[in-house]
Amino acid sequence: MSRRFNHTLVAGSVLAIALLPAALGDFGVALANDVGISVLVVLGLVLLTGVGGATSFGQAAFVGIAAYASAWLTTVHGASPWLGLLFATTVTGGAALAIGMLTLRLGGHYLPLSTIAWGLAIAMLFGNIEALGRHTGLANIPALQLGPWSLLDARAIYYLIWTIVGLAFLFCHNLLGSRAGRAIRSLRGGSTLLASVGADAYRVRLSLFVTAALLAAVAGWLYAHKNRYISPSPFGLRASIEYLLMAICGGVGHLAGALLGPGLLLALKNLLQDALPMLSKSGERLETLAFGVVFIALLQRARGGAMGFVGRHLGRQATLTPAKPTTVSPLPRRRLPPPGAEVLRVQGVVKRFGGLVAVDGVSFSVAAGEIVGLIGPNGAGKSTLFNLLTGTLPLSAGAVSFCGRDIGGLSARTIASLGMARSFQHVKLRPNMSLIDNVALGAHLRSGCGMLRGGLRLDRREERQIAAEALRQLERIGLAERAFELAGSLPLGTQRVLEVGRALAADPVLLVLDEPAAGLRKLEKRALAELLRRLREEGVTILIVEHDMDFVMKLVDRLVVMNFGAKLLEGTPAAVRADPRVQDAYLGSVA
Ligand code: ADP
Ligand code: MG
Numbered sequence: 001m002s003r004r005f006n007h008t009l010v011a012g013s014v015l016a017i018a019l020l021p022a023a024l025g026d027f028g029v030a031l032a033n034d035v036g037i038s039v040l041v042v043l044g045l046v047l048l049t050g051v052g053g054a055t056s057f058g059q060a061a062f063v064g065i066a067a068y069a070s071a072w073l074t075t076v077h078g079a080s081p082w083l084g085l086l087f088a089t090t091v092t093g094g095a096a097l098a099i100g101m102l103t104l105r106l107g108g109h110y111l112p113l114s115t116i117a118w119g120l121a122i123a124m125l126f127g128n129i130e131a132l133g134r135h136t137g138l139a140n141i142p143a144l145q146l147g148p149w150s151l152l153d154a155r156a157i158y159y160l161i162w163t164i165v166g167l168a169f170l171f172c173h174n175l176l177g178s179r180a181g182r183a184i185r186s187l188r189g190g191s192t193l194l195a196s197v198g199a200d201a202y203r204v205r206l207s208l209f210v211t212a213a214l215l216a217a218v219a220g221w222l223y224a225h226k227n228r229y230i231s232p233s234p235f236g237l238r239a240s241i242e243y244l245l246m247a248i249c250g251g252v253g254h255l256a257g258a259l260l261g262p263g264l265l266l267a268l269k270n271l272l273q274d275a276l277p278m279l280s281k282s283g284e285r286l287e288t289l290a291f292g293v294v295f296i297a298l299l300q301r302a303r304g305g306a307m308g309f310v311g312r313h314l315g316r317q318a319t320l321t322p323a324k325p326t327t328v329s330p331l332p333r334r335r336l337p338p339p340g341a342e343v344l345r346v347q348g349v350v351k352r353f354g355g356l357v358a359v360d361g362v363s364f365s366v367a368a369g370e371i372v373g374l375i376g377p378n379g380a381g382k383s384t385l386f387n388l389l390t391g392t393l394p395l396s397a398g399a400v401s402f403c404g405r406d407i408g409g410l411s412a413r414t415i416a417s418l419g420m421a422r423s424f425q426h427v428k429l430r431p432n433m434s435l436i437d438n439v440a441l442g443a444h445l446r447s448g449c450g451m452l453r454g455g456l457r458l459d460r461r462e463e464r465q466i467a468a469e470a471l472r473q474l475e476r477i478g479l480a481e482r483a484f485e486l487a488g489s490l491p492l493g494t495q496r497v498l499e500v501g502r503a504l505a506a507d508p509v510l511l512v513l514d515e516p517a518a519g520l521r522k523l524e525k526r527a528l529a530e531l532l533r534r535l536r537e538e539g540v541t542i543l544i545v546e547h548d549m550d551f552v553m554k555l556v557d558r559l560v561v562m563n564f565g566a567k568l569l570e571g572t573p574a575a576v577r578a579d580p581r582v583q584d585a586y587l588g589s590v591a
Contacts, residue, residue: 014166017162020032026154029154031266032158032162033154033226034262035262036162036222037161038219038246038265038266039165039168039169039258039262040168040215040216040222041059041063041216042250042258042261043168043172043258044212044213044214045059045243045244045246045247045258046247046254046258047172047175047208047211047212048209048212049252050247050252050253050254051176051187051253052205053188054104054112054205054208055111055112055115055244056112056209056212057116057237058115058116058118058119058122059212059216059240059244060119060242061119061123061235062092062095062212062213062216063217063223063234063239064123064126064232065088065095065122066088066092066216066219066220067088067221067223067224067230068126068132068138068230069084069091070088070224071084071141071230072132072138075139075140075142076131081143081225084224088217089217092213092217092220093214095122095213096213096214097206099118100205100206100209101206104206104209105202115240119236122235123232123235123236123237127232133231135231136231137229137231137232138230139228140228140229141224141227141228143225143228144157144160144225151225157225157226161222161226169255169259172255173255174454174455174456174457175451175454175455177454178449178451178453178454178455179447179449179454179459179463179466180450180454182440182441182444183441184208185432186433187205187208189430190428192412192428193424193428195391195392195411195413195416196392196416196421196424197416197441198413199413199444199445207450208451211451245294246258246261246262246264247261248261248295248298249261249294249298249306250307251304251305251306252305253307257307260305260306260307264306268294269287272287273287328461329465331446331447331465331469332446333507336368336509336539337539337541339539340368340369342365342404343366343510344400344402344510344543345399345400346362346364346385346389346398346399347398348362348363348397348399349361349362349385349388349395349398350395350398351385351388351565352396358381358384359381359384360564360565361398361566362381362385362398362560362565362566362567363567364560364567366510366541368539369539369541370558371533371555372542372543372544372556372557372558373546373552373556373559373560373573374545374559374562375546375552376563376585377563377585380565381564381565382545385562386422386512386543389415389512390415390422391411391412391413391416395408402415402510403509416445416506417445419508419510420508420509420512421502421504421506421511423500423502425514425515425518425545427492427495428499429487429495429499429502430487431486431488432486432488433487434484435474435479435483435485435487436467436470436483438487439470439473439474439502439505440467440470440505441502441505442470442502442504443466443469443505443507444506446466446506447462447465447466449462469505470483471483473502473504477497477498477501477504477528479497491519493520496516496517497524497528500513510540510541512544513542513543513544513545515545515546515547516528516546517546517551518547529551529554529555532544533555556573557572558570558571558572559573561585563585568582
């Protein structure tokens, strides 16, 4: 979809929403209000579940916490609903932070299961607290007041609800296009990549979780002061599942899906509520059944939801375009160590996997401005050694120092922050992100705008710097013309080169490259070797694993040869080539 098309679509939607009350009856406006409130919750779910990959069956509980918090403060203590909003978001945000810290480290299916548990527990709590009216709930909640206007009337609150929806949508859209958004979009597919660029996947997920809960909190606050009466039932597991269903119905991968899903589902619900009692007396149970059928049908046939359908019929989804890299001051550079200074020292490093000793007492060192090659047959332990150096795996024994600092036992994130950047043998790109976004991830530590500044667009200057840096690195690796294509569209070999670009965006002291030339054609290999030589001239130190002997022998200053986890020997390419032990090792590995 082109930019102009997007703008037209946005302008059209805003106009339609503004004019809708004039066309609708009272019932329609009331329904539109409910849709708007659900959209807020579903926006959070699209971010958390659709983009971030963490499924929550507990969003309705956050809606409930906020609704009860504001209702309690305004009815029992007579405070203004606006103070109620502050209180509701604070309490809900605090609850989300606590729950998130307790559960977000859970892996696999345990996280969604835990959301069911706390979702149920919180909903149950509402029905059992005296001050919250137990199962009768709280009544006579004051209506919202906006200056001289009372928003008692459904048509009046409609504009407040949909203005908030518009602002929330804008915030989420900005957020996804920001530095924090790149980290959020990288959450799916494991935390190793994020750690390698110095980002903490757990913290990203935690702030995302709190953001989604805050969106639910605003929804709960609106709900309480619109209905002016609350009871525990709309905040239970069933409601949470309905929110999830709305997200899936609209298309969980698109923010716009959060606008479509609630409308579709609430309209369907109303239709069923009208039609089912005519068919049978047990209408409510039939409704549950019908929803179940819709759920299964969606998962079977249309996982992309309504937005998937729209996307297929209107052309492919626009990739998020980063800020224009106009003339900005470049990102600050690191001071590189003087040529010849020791950059890396590896001493007696060991890695055991159960009984298998994958790395067995390896020692060597690398000086600034050197290219050192690490070679050896398959399974020799080269990638494992790289994982130890970069902190991706913990050492079993031995010591590693980097620029004079002991880094054994430090996290991958900390080691990245000291100036070690890497690529992976099994590429860890985000295929659904553009090339420029993938490379920009590498500059994560050279910038600092968080979610709030990203969502409020207060990050433009920094984003322009990041975009300029990412483009510069893309030019260096010869992929600048494809900057806005999706990384997944590149051939595997080129994806490895893109990983080199991402590592370069970190402005590294030491580049650690695991088979970057695998799968490249001859000319591409030559270009890569050229680039690595140029980097050496600029003072970057490089440690590289490569199987192509011709490539590696011409490139490196020194070689370390590994076999069966241990260092076999170390020397210049000529010396290594002449050594009979090396030939034995390779021939032995073929047999
Ligand atoms: P290379 O990169 O030299 O081909 P690797 O470092 O990938 O070798 O593997 C060295 C040895 O360690 C192999 O025998 C491999 O099966 C084993 N290995 C690597 N990673 C793990 C792991 N996470 N768990 C168990 N064994 C592993
Ligand atoms: Mg390997």
